[in-house]
Amino acid sequence: MDLNTIRAVARPTTRDELPVWTADAAWLAGGTWLFSEPQTHLTRLIDLTDLKWPALSVSETGLSIAATCTVAQLDALSCPPEWTASPLINQCCRAFLASFKIWKTATVGGNICMSLPAGPMISLTAALEGVCMIWQAGGGERQIPVADFVTGDQRNVLAPGDLLRQIDIPLAVLKRRSAFRQISLTPVGRSAALLIGSLSSDGGLALTVTASTARPVQFSFAGVPAAKDLRDAILQRIPDGLYHTDVHGKPMWRKAMTLRLAEEIRGELQAVPRVTP
Incomplete structure (x- = not known):
């Protein structure tokens, strides 16, 4: 969709060249949502392409993913064999169900x-x-776990003018044994529940x-909990009002699927993995 209210496009090449933020501006990276519907309040785009952030960086501390890294680039990452959790990357990329x-x-x-809840x-x-x-818009940087970054449906901790630069994944977590479960109302529908479990080196x-x-x-559990303990923890920590509702699933069905998928993950990670000779 054409954004016919846009009058200017800034193309900074360094952080120092980022323009002063105004309410009529928007960051432009992929733009798949930005160009999908009218944005009549916008008159300026700030294109991040020329910042040329490396999409993916592997180091001795883990994996850094630039905010501008595309889904295709992430899916194509060749992971070291010791990254036991690396299948999660391809599984989550395919949860987009996109062209x-x-x-x-x-x-x-x-x-x-x-x-979005299903992101x-x-x-x-x-x-x-x-x-x-x-x-940060006023200068400086801050770090926050992804789990705390998102605060609700289409809500997060970003202040006006803040820019997500990258996401850093610790090496130790990439080496964990993991399990993935996802369900939708239809074979090619948006995720109604997506759960991921992993085991730390000490069995947590x-x-x-x-x-x-x-x-x-x-x-987080010190070990693999009993089925009842896991179920009780979910029931206590997730109030009914926190379950999302839309055309892709009602809250009580999502709650039931959450409990079911969590138990499947618990069972999978509790089982002793087979060793291929």
Whole structure:
């Protein structure tokens, strides 16, 4: 869709060149949502392309994902064999259920900043204990876990003019054994519940609930809990009012699916993995 109210497009090449933020401006990365509907309040776009952030950086501390990294670039990442949790990357990318055109344009940062309950990049980076680096509008930086970045349906902690720079994934989490579960009302529908569990090196279970809830909800157990203990923890931590509702699923159905998928993950991670000779 053409945005016929836009009168100027800024193309900064460094942070120092970022223009002063105004209410009629918008960051432009992939633009798949921005150009999908009228944006009559906008008169200026700030194109992030010429900042030329490396899409993906692998180091001894983990993985850094630029906010401008596309879904296609992330899906194509060749992960070291010791990154046991790396299948989650491909699984969450495919939870988009989008065409190749969207994959090559939509960005990881855009999906996180859109902050929809079913945002699969939120699911992925929250479950991998990702930390957002934010360039603050007034200067300086701050860091916040992805699980805390999203505060509700299309709500997050960004102040006007703040810019998500990157998401950092710790190496230790990438080496965890993990389990993925996702369900939709239809075979190609938006995620109604997407849960990811992982086991730490000391046997602790981490569980991240997304899509069924308005914001990510995380659980941490010293070991793999009994079925009743896991169910009780979910019932206590997630009030009925936190379950999301739209045409893709009613709250009570999402609640039931959350409990079911959580138990499936618990069972999978509790089982001793087979070793291929």
